[in-house]
Each structure stands twice: as structure tokens, then as C-alpha cells.
Amino acid sequence: MSKILRLLSCVLFIGSVASCRIFSRRSTEPTSVGMTSPRPSDTPASSEFSEMLVLVNAARARGGTCGTISFPASSPLRYDGVLERAAQKHSADMNAANELGHVSPAGSIYNPTGSVLRDRINRENYRWSFIGENVAWNYPDVPVLVAAWLNSPRHCENILNPEFTEVGFGKAGTYWTQNFGRPL
Numbered sequence: 001m002s003k004i005l006r007l008l009s010c011v012l013f014i015g016s017v018a019s020c021r022i023f024s025r026r027s028t029e030p031t032s033v034g035m036t037s038p039r040p041s042d043t044p045a046s047s048e049f050s051e052m053l054v055l056v057n058a059a060r061a062r063g064g065t066c067g068t069i070s071f072p073a074s075s076p077l078r079y080d081g082v083l084e085r086a087a088q089k090h091s092a093d094m095n096a097a098n099e100l101g102h103v104s105p106a107g108s109i110y111n112p113t114g115s116v117l118r119d120r121i122n123r124e125n126y127r128w129s130f131i132g133e134n135v136a137w138n139y140p141d142v143p144v145l146v147a148a149w150l151n152s153p154r155h156c157e158n159i160l161n162p163e164f165t166e167v168g169f170g171k172a173g174t175y176w177t178q179n180f181g182r183p184l
Contacts, residue, residue: 067153083168091170
């Protein structure tokens with residue numbers, strides 16, 4: 001029930017956003033599953049992703065308050081192609097299912113058994129100590145979307161959290177994903 005309330009509480013924006021998830025783990029946990037894929041480029045795959053990276057890093061440089069939590073200015077995020085690949089696949093799954101959320105539906109294109117962020121990131125062989133995710137739907141452009149995330153406390157926390165050092169973005173149709181990480 002609390003998950004449904006979080007989703008509904010975020011529908012006040014122009015589009016829809018889903019509350020973010022943050023996971024951390026001990027370095028002794030398994031870090032990869034599945035087959036190894038070639039490492040993708042660490043350059044954003046589109047001009048929209050490049051624009052989003054600039055806006056996100058500008059927000060981090062300013063610091064700010066997310067709800068009741070204040071964040072000082074922090075270092076810019078590095079773009080990571082592995083996080084982008086996981087984000088892109090999740091956006092494609094949400095678009096195909098016409099469903100916004102952090103859990104990929106069972107039977108989805110890239111996650112046939114359904115999965116959560118941790119599973120999707122591990123499947124791409126990203127070795128992480130800390131990960132988070134923001135998702136959104138139906139925003140007209142990148143500046144409006146980033147502004148909405150920054151005005152939503154839980155999404156803002158992911159963007160400004162200095163624990164994160166890397167990011168990758170995905171978009172399919174009108175579904176967006178931001179995957180945040182801190183490698184081991």
C-alpha cells in the first residue's frame with residue numbers, strides 16, 4: 001500500500017514520477033550475474049542525455065534542500081555507459097508494458113522474470129557499492145523533467161546525494177530512467 005501512495009503522491013507534476021529506490025551493500029556480496037557484455041561508451045548516447053547530465057551536475061554544484069534534507073555542493077557525476085544500458089533497458093520495458101515503476105513486469109522484453117533495480121544493475125555487470133534510480137513518464141522536455149525531479153524530495157535526494165559518483169540515463173517513448181551508482 002505504501003508503494004501505491006508514493007506513486008500517487010508524485011502524480012502532482014506535469015507527467016508522472018515514481019519514488020526512487022536506494023540500495024547499498026557490503027563489498028562481499030556477489031556483484032555480477034549473467035554473461036559479460038562489452039563495455040559501452042561512457043559518453044551520453046543522445047543530446048537529451050547530454051543536456052540532462054549538464055542540468056544534473058549544475059544542481060549538484062549548487063547543492064540544495066530536498067524536503068527537509070540539505071545537501072552541500074558536490075562533485076559532478078561521471079557518465080557511465082553500463083548504467084545507461086541498464087537504464088535504457090528499463091525504460092524500454094516500461095514503454096512496452098505502458099507502466100511506470102521500479103519493478104520490471106514479468107514477461108518484459110529485457111527482464112522476462114521481472115526484476116528490481118539491483119537485479120538489472122547486476123545483470124549488466126556493474127560492480128557497485130551504492131545504487132539508486134529515478135523514473136518518470138510523459139515529460140515534454142529535459143529541463144521540465146529535471147526540474148520536476150528536483151522538486152520531488154526523494155528524487156532530488158538521488159540527484160544531490162554525494163554518495164553517488166556515476167550516472168546513466170535511458171529513454172523509450174515518454175518513459176525516462178536515471179540510474180545512479182558508486183562503483184566498488
